[in-house]
Amino acid sequence: MEKAGAPPPPSLQVQYESLALEAALSTLLAVALYSALKMSVDGIRHWRARVSVLVVGAGPVGLTAALVAVRSGKVLKLTLLDERSRAALLCRAQQIALDPRSVRFLLGLGVDFDNMEGCWEQEHFFTKIGVFQEHLLSILEQHKRRLAVHILLGTKFSDDFLKKNLVSNWPEIIVLADGSRGESSAVLGISPEYIVESCNAYGANAVIERPDQRQVPTPEIRAHSLYFDLSAYGMDMSAMRKESPKPGFHLKIYGTFRNRYLALACPASDSKMVRFLRHTLNSSIMKNVFHQSFNAYKMDIEPRVNELTLHHIQCSARLFEIMLSHRRVTAAFIDGDNVVVTVEGEAARVLNFDTGCGVNLGLIGLESTEELIYKVATAMDQHDIFEALAAKIRHSKQVVEDFKQNGLFTTMFE
Numbered sequence: 001m002e003k004a005g006a007p008p009p010p011s012l013q014v015q016y017e018s019l020a021l022e023a024a025l026s027t028l029l030a031v032a033l034y035s036a037l038k039m040s041v042d043g044i045r046h047w048r049a050r051v052s053v054l055v056v057g058a059g060p061v062g063l064t065a066a067l068v069a070v071r072s073g074k075v076l077k078l079t080l081l082d083e084r085s086r087a088a089l090l091c092r093a094q095q096i097a098l099d100p101r102s103v104r105f106l107l108g109l110g111v112d113f114d115n116m117e118g119c120w121e122q123e124h125f126f127t128k129i130g131v132f133q134e135h136l137l138s139i140l141e142q143h144k145r146r147l148a149v150h151i152l153l154g155t156k157f158s159d160d161f162l163k164k165n166l167v168s169n170w171p172e173i174i175v176l177a178d179g180s181r182g183e184s185s186a187v188l189g190i191s192p193e194y195i196v197e198s199c200n201a202y203g204a205n206a207v208i209e210r211p212d213q214r215q216v217p218t219p220e221i222r223a224h225s226l227y228f229d230l231s232a233y234g235m236d237m238s239a240m241r242k243e244s245p246k247p248g249f250h251l252k253i254y255g256t257f258r259n260r261y262l263a264l265a266c267p268a269s270d271s272k273m274v275r276f277l278r279h280t281l282n283s284s285i286m287k288n289v290f291h292q293s294f295n296a297y298k299m300d301i302e303p304r305v306n307e308l309t310l311h312h313i314q315c316s317a318r319l320f321e322i323m324l325s326h327r328r329v330t331a332a333f334i335d336g337d338n339v340v341v342t343v344e345g346e347a348a349r350v351l352n353f354d355t356g357c358g359v360n361l362g363l364i365g366l367e368s369t370e371e372l373i374y375k376v377a378t379a380m381d382q383h384d385i386f387e388a389l390a391a392k393i394r395h396s397k398q399v400v401e402d403f404k405q406n407g408l409f410t411t412m413f414e
């Protein structure tokens with residue numbers, strides 16, 4: 001008889017050990033099988049996951065958002081709507097400048113710059129908004145062959161549209177890109193509040209309209225460290241010359257010869273010239289500054305502005321503080337209907353100063369849209385959706401911070 005607590009004889013011990021090994025192996029196998037099964041089920045679920053997306057606004061940002069959606073591979077149905085007709089959208093003549101970052105982003109979405117009217121200079125692409133929108137619309141239309149893509153032009157997003165089309169058939173994601181005057185977010189009950197922040201710079205804009213001039217894409221001109229002789233207006237220039245550090249201005253001339261735009265800016269300072277131009281009541285001083293600057297830096301082949309054509313210039317009366325307004329709420333979740341909403345482009349953030357690069361800021365905001373679509377499409381529960389929204393909101397805030405820090409440097413000061 002064996003004593004209790006005494007070790008089993010050698011033959012029994014071998015049996016125990018092999019049983020324990022067998023149990024461990026089968027547990028391991030079960031875990032491995034479960035993991036493999038879960039991974040393949042998750043993989044299939046991720047692979048099959050598709051959402052329906054509605055984009056409001058077919059401006060440059062809305063159209064790019066629509067392209068991001070169809071290229072994400074996670075969209076089953078895309079609806080794009082704009083209150084303007086196709087003709088009204090495509091005749092927009094303003095010129096836009098796409099910077100190298102936007103160009104790379106758009107190339108990744110299948111934009112073919114070789115087949116778009118425009119011109120290149122220093123890796124920037126200059127084209128008209130209407131031409132850009134037409135190109136993006138044509139790419140979207142090509143996707144109709146393999147996806148449910150509905151483009152509803154001349155259709156306003158309104159309470160009425162919502163009641164008739166969405167209430168029983170909500171998309172999972174709505175992208176609002178209805179521009180700086182858009183009111184679509186109010187339709188969805190999203191706060192209309194904006195935060196207005198200084199970019200620590202002053203600026204002024206001018207436009208020269210000359211209907212007899214050509215309307216073809218034209219590279220921009222930049223000039224730096226400019227000073228203006230304002231002695232004719234009673235300013236003591238000798239005192240200004242002694243100032244240190246010297247507050248130079250940055251000038252940009254852009255747009256077509258027919259619609260020429262000028263932007264003048266400088267980092268915020270309390271220098272004599274800046275103070276003078278900020279507080280003058282004489283609006284002809286600023287007009288004269290733009291007049292002289294244009295004639296000094298314009299392209300050789302375009303006509304000068306002279307005393308007879310001076311009335312073609314419309315400009316700010318004085319230097320103003322450059323401010324960035326950005327929405328307090330740029331992403332939201334409509335509880336009950338389970339809809340994720342994001343606000344993009346000028347509907348989300350807009351400057352009170354035209355740098356000629358407004359579209360680029362809107363496109364940076366879209367760099368996180370594909371990730372949002374992927375995460376929403378593959379979300380297991382609301383927690384995953386909120387994580388996706390939180391990441392989008394973080395990115396939106398980062399876009400604002402980066403612009404406040406560096407935006408004017410890249411668009412004006414270098």
Ligand SMILES: Cc1cc2nc3c(=O)[nH]c(=O)nc-3n(C[C@H](O)[C@H](O)[C@H](O)COP(=O)(O)OP(=O)(O)OC[C@H]3O[C@@H](n4cnc5c(N)ncnc54)[C@H](O)[C@@H]3O)c2cc1C
Pocket residue numbers: 056057058059060061062081082083084089094095096097129155156157158177178179180181182183184254255344345346347354355356357358359360362
């Ligand atoms: C005079 C001027 C000159 C400019 N020059 C330049 C330049 O040289 N370079 C540059 O990069 N940028 C320039 N900009 C800025 C540029 O036009 C904007 O940055 C750009 O258009 C913003 O794009 P978006 O798609 O966000 O908005 P938008 O282009 O404003 O598009 C919004 C769209 O939403 C639609 N919409 C609005 N409400 C609704 C609704 N309820 N239902 C359906 N559709 C709706 C509108 O019809 C519109 O088509 C200029 C702007 C102006 C005004």
